[in-house]
Amino acid sequence: MNTKINFAGIEMKNPVTVASGTFGYGREYSEFYDLGKLGAVITKGTSLKPRPGNKPTRVYETTGGMINSIGLQNPGVEYFASYDLPFLRKFDTKVIVNACGSSVEEYVELCKILNTLDIDGVELNLSCPNVKAGCLAFGTTYDGVKGITSAVRKVLDKPLIVKLTPNVTDITQTAKGAENAGADAVSLINTLLAMKIDINTKKPVLANNTGGLSGPAIKPVAVRMVYQVSKAVKIPIMGLGGIVNGEDAIEFMLAGASTVSIGCGNFINPYTAVETINGIEAYMKKHNIEDIKDIIGKVEMN
């Protein structure tokens, strides 16, 4: 049985990765299992300079998931390079850095540094607020995505994955923006903008008022978007949003994803990613599928 896959030029032993912001830099979950079991680890969103993050309350549970507004707290790329990267490199897995910034210049500066590091790829998080454009997220228009992706592409030789936000009218447009600017792949979806109100205090539960929704609650939206994007672009797709087991992962792959990522599914069970790999293999066995590639995009529409 073959579960190996070349995704955006990155040779992965299996299609299962762990999603940015839900796995830190790997240390905590390495206490539960060998990270070498994973296709790749995608790091916490990392910026040029350290970021302190938002005021608490930052997380809150909602039906079948959670909302968060962490505010991209991270120690900055220098710290990552000297402290976390050597740790991650001890494992036989691929390391993809989730990159975030607040201006095009900052993304470019950051990616110049990332280009010099011993990492396997970069995932551009375009859900960050663009300070110069009134803090609207970068990744909401075709031109916005194309502009920032092209700027980064010029300084980055490593595989480039553009992570798309679902908070748009037509996600195939932003996917095309990434493809036309030379991205090697897209990943989707990031969190859906959401709000929860405490009816007793009449205040939103998050200090930031709104936050990103993740978890099983968003999975059907994510699967639909992966399907749409797979029909619109030729570059490969990493699918994520609410995956908690192998069956969920298979659904994304049938919809057109070549690889998948486990986000807050890690929180409810530290072994979710490993169990997802096992679940995919069990499905392949049951359906006599020799090669993982034979699942990708095999949905049969009505």
Place this chain on the structure above:
Amino acid sequence: MPKQVYTKLVKKEKLLDDLYKFSVEAKEIVDIAKPGNFLEIRINENLDPFLRRPISIYNLNKEKGILEFIFQVKGKGTQLLSKKEEGDFIDIIGPLGSGTFKLEEYKNIAILGGGIGIFPLYELAKEAKQDGINVNMYIEFRNKNLVVLEKEFEEKSSKLTITTDDGSYKNSGFAIQYLERDLNENKLDAIYACGPLPMLRAAKKLAEERNIPCQLSLEEKMGCGLGVCLGCAVKTANSPVDNPQYIHVCKAGPVFDSKLVEI
């Protein structure tokens, strides 16, 4: 290093209408846990409630490998948890948190607790007393009907002061008032506190005024409980107003030196 265990509920006790004590077999956790550590409990195999629930360790029975925790029914998660029966299995991760209660070389300590905040203080008092430390314990309840575990805390302290907010049982008023009164007469080496935020703020203030070390156990809404999601942020003391810095309850805490945090 935290462990995940899927383990049997061996004893369930109802302490009050909405308060339960669970004893579970968890030698792997008990062997390495310290006072102040907490657990992340999965409510069920379904996806709703989604997140695990953070609950403190009440007692570690090192000989039998039994772990005890006490929880109050608040919302959906604790409600469902309270429906578990003896013999049922529970999925628990623990011990969590690197910030635990430290006894240092203290000889005479004060332990201050209120409401559900008293539970993590039991193991602390127990270990302190075992070490021959003089344990002055001050615990606060809203009223007479909510007083629990009096005998247990009596046993594990050198002196126990119970207060009720409305004076319906023992002393009337806030526990910290009694701690402060004793402090005027006797020197204390350290204050340990867990309870509602106003109590923790008062403890921090008192300790800093009198220049006594103070360890606080804090609560924040958590996502993962392991230190990856960075949800349970608490502001660090003396960080600039325009550039506040944060540390996390689940990883650096839940117990902090009061001088390190702004609450």
